[in-house]
Amino acid sequence: MILLRQAAAVAGKDLRVEVRGRYALGAVLPFAATLLVVFGLSLGPGRTLLRQTAPGLLWLAVLFAGVLASRRAYETEAEDGAMEGLLLAPVDKAAVFLGKAAGVAVQLVVLEAVVVAMVSALFDLPVTGSVGTLAGAFLLGTVGLAAVGALFGALDVSARAREAVFPLLVLPLATPVLVAGVKATALAIDGRGASSWLGLLVAFDLVVLAAGTLVYEHLLED
Amino acid sequence: MFPRTTDAATLPAAVEPARAGTPAIALSRVTRVFGVIPAVVRVDFTVEPGETVLIRGPNGAGKSTLLRIVATALSPTYGEGHVQGFDLLRGREGIRRRTELLGHRTRLYEDLTASENLRFACAMHDISAAGVPEALEHVGLADVTGERVRGFSQGMRQRLAVARALLRRPPLLLLDEPYAGLDGEAKDIVDGAILEARTAGRTVVLATHDLSRGGLASRTVFMDGGRIVPDPLREGRP
Numbered sequence: 001m002i003l004l005r006q007a008a009a010v011a012g013k014d015l016r017v018e019v020r021g022r023y024a025l026g027a028v029l030p031f032a033a034t035l036l037v038v039f040g041l042s043l044g045p046g047r048t049l050l051r052q053t054a055p056g057l058l059w060l061a062v063l064f065a066g067v068l069a070s071r072r073a074y075e076t077e078a079e080d081g082a083m084e085g086l087l088l089a090p091v092d093k094a095a096v097f098l099g100k101a102a103g104v105a106v107q108l109v110v111l112e113a114v115v116v117a118m119v120s121a122l123f124d125l126p127v128t129g130s131v132g133t134l135a136g137a138f139l140l141g142t143v144g145l146a147a148v149g150a151l152f153g154a155l156d157v158s159a160r161a162r163e164a165v166f167p168l169l170v171l172p173l174a175t176p177v178l179v180a181g182v183k184a185t186a187l188a189i190d191g192r193g194a195s196s197w198l199g200l201l202v203a204f205d206l207v208v209l210a211a212g213t214l215v216y217e218h219l220l221e222d
Numbered sequence: 223m224f225p226r227t228t229d230a231a232t233l234p235a236a237v238e239p240a241r242a243g244t245p246a247i248a249l250s251r252v253t254r255v256f257g258v259i260p261a262v263v264r265v266d267f268t269v270e271p272g273e274t275v276l277i278r279g280p281n282g283a284g285k286s287t288l289l290r291i292v293a294t295a296l297s298p299t300y301g302e303g304h305v306q307g308f309d310l311l312r313g314r315e316g317i318r319r320r321t322e323l324l325g326h327r328t329r330l331y332e333d334l335t336a337s338e339n340l341r342f343a344c345a346m347h348d349i350s351a352a353g354v355p356e357a358l359e360h361v362g363l364a365d366v367t368g369e370r371v372r373g374f375s376q377g378m379r380q381r382l383a384v385a386r387a388l389l390r391r392p393p394l395l396l397l398d399e400p401y402a403g404l405d406g407e408a409k410d411i412v413d414g415a416i417l418e419a420r421t422a423g424r425t426v427v428l429a430t431h432d433l434s435r436g437g438l439a440s441r442t443v444f445m446d447g448g449r450i451v452p453d454p455l456r457e458g459r460p
Contacts, residue, residue: 002348009345013331013338020333020370070270080379081327083294090319221314222297 003095010086010099017076017104024107028069030162032061032115040122047124054123055185059178061115062108062138063145069107070149073100086220093217097150101212105146110139129191137184137194140201144177147208154219176204244307246271246394246425247292249273252301254287261287263448264301269427271393274420276439283430284448286325289396292427293323306357306394319347323392325398328383332372336363336382339371343386357385376403384415395419397428401435413438 016025042050077083085176086096116138120127127134152169180201184194247269254262262284269275277285290296290357292305294314302309308316330339337354344351358367361381380403387395400412416438419426428439444453 006345006348009342013334013342014337017331017333076331076333079332081325081329082331084325084327085329085343088295088318088321088323089292089343090315091348094370120264222295 001019003092006091007094007099007102010096011102012105014073014076014100018072018103021076022109023072024069025058028065028072029106029111029114031068032065032111035061035064036115036118036122038125043102050066050123051125052150054119054125055182056190057123058185059117059141059181060090060143061119062112062181063171065111065115066104066108066142066145066149066174067167069104069111070146070153070170071166073104073150074153083220094213095221096220097154097212097216098209100124100153101143101146101150101209105142106217108146109138112142126189130188130193133184133188133194133198134190136198137149137181137188137201140198140205141177141181143205144201144208145174147205147212148173151208151212151219153214156215176200180204225456228328236334244304246273247303247305247427249291249292249298249303249310250301250368252288252291252298252303254284254291254296255299260448262291263297265448267426267443267450269425270422271375271425274416274426274440275428275440276442276446277427278433278442278453279429279433279445280431283445285445286398287448288323289323289398289427289429289445292394293321293396294318295323299393320392321394321396322392323396323398324383324387324400326402328379330371330382333370334354334366335368335370336374337367338386340386340389349390349391353389357389360381360388361385362407377408380404381408381411384411388415388418391419391422391424393424395424395426397430399432400428401430401432409435 036057040050040055043053074083083139116127119125148170152166152173155165155169180197184201186195187194187197240400245268247267249265249267251264251266252262253264260395265288267288277288279285281304291298291310292406294305294310294317296364297311304310306315331342334342335443336358338355338370339446340354341351344354355364355367358364361384363385366374366378374382391396395416397412397416401409404412413435416426416428419437443455445451
């Protein structure tokens with residue numbers, strides 16, 4: 001119970017900082033929008049091609065936005081040595097990991113709603129197929145991406161290392177989310193179920209959350 | 223002038239101090255190396271409960287590293303030690319529950335208000351936030367509780383960090399150059415916190431090169447080159 005309360009405190013703090021800093025609104029969202037527009041222009045006006053590639057572009061935008069949001073979640077900890085405060089607090093470090101992941105996940109859900117609306121408008125993509133499958137894919141994918149970002153963001157909060165190493169660690173590990181998310185989204189748009197891909201996302205989430213809960217403390221400690 | 227004494231009834235109960243019969247700090251041959259550079263070399267350092275110890279020494283002497291090892295922010299490369307009766311490596315949580323490190327960096331969140339920063343610290347230490355308004359008043363920040371730390375001067379930030387330490391009332395208070403960047407009034411607030419801790423029988427270790435601020439210490443040790451060495455002032459050297 002204490003663990004969940006402290007995780008909620010970390011997530012609440014991160015979201016409050018985010019809302020006031022307007023980083024997601026000011027940097028991540030324009031980045032995702034630019035990515036979609038540039039890809040759309042490069043693929044040309046063919047409606048069929050755009051609709052076929054839309055799920056992939058949508059998830060790429062979410063993936064890169066997730067990397068940026070996760071990195072930002074740790075930048076605030078590095079500003080005035082705040083990460084050391086979390087380290088020295090007599091708190092189960094799993095609470096910090098879960099709180100960080102939850103904070104990033106909430107940001108991503110908001111961002112995904114905007115990105116899906118943009119893709120639907122730009123690429124003429126109907127999102128009325130299997131809404132439950134689509135929502136499930138994004139929810140489960142978001143949890144996985146946020147957990148991977150929260151886990152590896154703790155590796156090194158020094159700015160220079162984070163800039164270079166963080167995407168190299170997160171992007172390959174997030175590949176299962178990308179593949180399963182794209183497949184499930186494509187099936188959902190066609191109005192079909194995607195239970196096997198959603199199952200893969202569930203398994204991925206469970207593995208990353210369990211691993212993060214167990215090893216996060218060791219990543220933080222000197 | 224020291225701030226008035228905090229009303230203990232509104233602050234959270236202090237965590238129990240060191241295990242009975244054990245020193246507050248007992249380090250044996252502790253060494254810390256960064257890469258190939260030794261920051262602390264074979265240091266033996268013992269502090270009894272209730273002592274107020276001043277660590278003096280020039281910049282780069284190893285004072286900060288030593289305090290960070292005691293606070294468990296760093297692990298010793300070699301050597302062993304106990305803080306509040308808990309092993310430096312195996313008893314980190316016990317040490318952290320009983321220790322507050324006030325260092326160069328204030329560990330505050332710039333986009334949170336003064337009050338929110340303290341409330342978050344309370345949540346992380348699982349203590350009541352009922353004493354937050356009083357702690358802020360204690361350090362002279364009652365008028366800016368709802369303002370973001372981003373607009374605070376260094377002195378105000380340091381005061382807020384002191385307020386955070388007051389909230390917890392830990393049995394062991396570690397202060398690393400706490401006077402840096404502070405005006406006279408803010409320095410008095412830090413001294414007030416030390417005096418209050420000392421009066422309450424808590425242990426304080428203070429590292430500074432500010433010679434004008436050692437009057438509250440019951441004992442002084444001198445560090446140079448990562449080692450504890452004889453105090454040059456006592457030996458008649460500058």
